[in-house]
Amino acid sequence: MRIHPWLWLSLGLGCASARPGPVPSPVVSQVRAPLLGQVLGAEGATLPGARITVVPRAPSWDVRTDAPVALTLSGPEGRFEVASLPPGAYGLTAVTPGGVLIVGEPLKVEAGQPVRPIELREGSESPGLLEGTVVDEVGAPVPGAKLRIVRPGMPFDDVALLEASPEGRFRVRSGGGAHNVVASAPGFTPLMQQVAKTGEPVTMRLERAADETMSRAAVAWMKETGVPLKSVEAGQGLEDLAPLKQVLKDTRVVALGEATHGTREFFQLKHRMLEFLVTELGFTVFALEENFAEALAFNEYILEGRGDPRHLLRGSAWDTEEVLALIQWMRRYNEEPSHPKKLKFYGVDMQFSPEAVARVNAYLAQVDAAYGAQVQEPLAVLALPRSGFSRQPEERQKEVGARLDLLAQRFEAERARYVRQSSAAEWAVARQNVRVLRQFVGKVLQEEEELRDRAMAENLLWILEHEGPDTRAVLWAHNGHVQRGPGEWREHAAGRHLADALGPSLYVFGMAFHQGAFLAFNMDAQPPPGRKGMVAFSVPPEPEDTLDAALAATGWPVFALDLRALPRAGPAYEWWRRSRRAHDIGFIYSDGGYPSLAQIHALRLYDGLLFVERTTAARLNPR
Incomplete structure (x- = not known):
């Protein structure tokens, strides 16, 4: 996973998907200013009775729970007024009496300056219909439920508030694309x-909150069945992990998630889990949330000792002491003559990848130089720095996509000749580099973030096929990518695609923590000295009703939990089958706060959990 500003959206959500903690007020001064505005239809007709929502445009504002700055209705001639707003940035939306969602331009209020009047006008295009029903667990309507319609953005969101009908129904018209709907009662x-x-x-479908009996039963079950671990560090012996051998003996892929992309103990525990899976269960493939082509150089180091892993990690989100130690351990394992089955290192991601372009060009120069010369120019567009391809006209993007389609067809048509001039393995890897370039172009053209998750799953399945039918792999990615069911920010994560293909031979570990520090990219536009780029953040212990607090109630600082062993009846099951908040922090964060908790349905998303009570930030390698 390389660091590029234009990837913040996918990194924050894919990687998910961070949203957290105490919500600081956007107020920077007590000097306030009134806001006047008007709501109009597409043809300019005034619209009284529209519901206007004003929210702060601040990373710390949680779209799920935090109160808006103001709620008001438009009166005669569609006019509305908000008596006073403190200095800050705001977002405005209106839902008309006809149910059309209007999103206004961002508003900035400056101390001592008047606020320009706002016009909220319906668009001329025909909006799509967003409708549904809020029900309880048995399907009965929940009358008067509160609703928030969210048009996701990074780092801000556009939010409109409304109420369900007495029958629990809601209906609003909005522009196309993805929305998030928040329901509460x-x-x-x-x-x-x-x-x-x-x-x-x-x-x-809203769930009734668990009662105290269920909570006590859930903690008691964890204490009875959990596996306390003596350390997160590799090289400490594997005796305490022995109970997991029976749990994982029939798996082909073990996915290791993480609640942040920058936690030292998560990285160390993944290293220890890899050591256990390799030495005790014969796993031979390590697959990382990293671009496929960029990861090939790590594989060359691990297999042959070529290159310097410190240099290879530079520019990567994984440039930490913990990941370097894992890579060096893999190399030492392969150097040992008593290990005939060598470890392989792969990437499953498909984002901006100049290395994929370079490797495709080099392969064509070897096997089909004339044709390679013809495709060098269109392929070069894919290697332009700073999101150059994403800024190309759509026609140009489609043209490059079409050339990649033709290139893929040529790889198939000329397979025998290409293999004769290289090898079957070299042909397969080069063909896969073409594939990930096509995946990247497809994601840019279709602007669907979940295409990335589908591609990561496809790439891991290709790795399993390429390495042979007995291959067993460890997948390292964020919790939001490995989850095997629908979550708050993803309907179809990579783990869900893998679950469809692999069934119970996929075992997904989510990783959780209660409190502590982590490393993340500071998304603030003007951070103070020493707070730019990758820096440490921290969060306090979470409330008792969170998943993380319940895990901490076991009293174990580190442990593993097999959720497949949970009885499917009784008070403990009733607690676990409900969703609850848990830490979910991606690659970015903010000094001003950033909602760190997401609603997690652990039993639906994971097969097991790895928990660390207190964490520290991952340690960057010296530059």
Whole structure:
């Protein structure tokens, strides 16, 4: 996973997907200014009775729970007023009496300056229909449920508030693309559900909150069945991990998630799990949330000792002491003559990858020089720095995509000749580099983030096929990518695609923590000295009703938990089958705070959990 500003959206959500903690006020001064505005239809007709929502455009504002700055209705001639706003940045939306969602331009309020009047006007295009019903667990409507319609953005979101009808129904017209709908009601756990496109009715099924009996039973079950671990560090012996051997004996892929992309103990524990899976269960492939082509150089180092891993990690999100130690351990393992089955290192990602372009060009120069010369120019567009391809006209992007399609066809048509001039393995890897370039272009053209998850799953399945039918692999990625069910920010994560293909031979570990520090990219536009780039952040212990607090209630600082062993009846099951908040922090964060908790349905998303009570930040390698 390389660091590029234009990837912040995918890194924050894919990687997910971070949203967290105490919400600082956007107020920087007590000097306030009134806001006047008007709501108009597409043809300019005034629209009284529209519901206007004002929210802060601040990374710390949680779209799921935080109160808006103001809610008001438009009066005669569609006019509305917000008495006073403190200095800061704001987002405005309106839902008209006809149910059309209008998103206004961002508003900036400066101390001592008047606020320009706002006009919220319906668009001329025909918006899509977003409708659904809020029900309880048995399907009964929840009348008067509160709803938030969210048009996701990074780092801000556009949010409109409305209420469900007495029958629990809601209906709003909005522009195309993905939306998130948040539903809440007294006595129920709030639910956020992604709607990939308008036009398909959704059912929001709210869960009643667990009671104290269920909570006590859940903690008791964890204490009875959990596996306490003596250390997160590799090289400490494997006796305490022995109970997991029976749990994982029939798996082909073990996916190791992480609640942040920058936690030292997560990285160390993944290293220890890899050591266990390799030495005790015969796993031979390590697959990382890293671009396929860029990871090939790591594989060359691990197999042959070529290159310097410190240099290879530079520019990567994984440039830490912990990941370097893991790579060096893999090399030492392969150097040992008593290990005939060598470890392989692969990447499964398919984002901006100049290395893929370079490797395809080099292979064509070897096997088909004339044709390679013809495709060098269109392929070069894919290697332009700073999101150059994404800024190309759509026609140019489609042209490059078409050339890649032709190149893929040529690889198939000329396979025998290419293999004669190289080898079957070299042909397969070069063909896979073409494939990941096509995946990248497809994601840019279709602007669907979940295409990345589907591609990562496809790439891991290709690795398994390429390495042979008995190959067993460890996958390292964020919790949001490895989850095997729909979550708040992803309907179809890579883990869900893998679960469809592999069934129970896929075992997904989510990783959780209760409190502590982590490394992340500071998304603030003007961070103070020493706080630019990758820096350490921390979060306090979370409330008792969170998953992380319940895991901490076992009293174990580090442990593993097999959720497949949970009885499917009784109070402990009733607790676990409900969703609850847990840390979910991706690659970016903010000094001003950033919602760190997401609603997690652990039993649906994971087969097991790895928990660390207190964490520290991953350690960057010296530059």
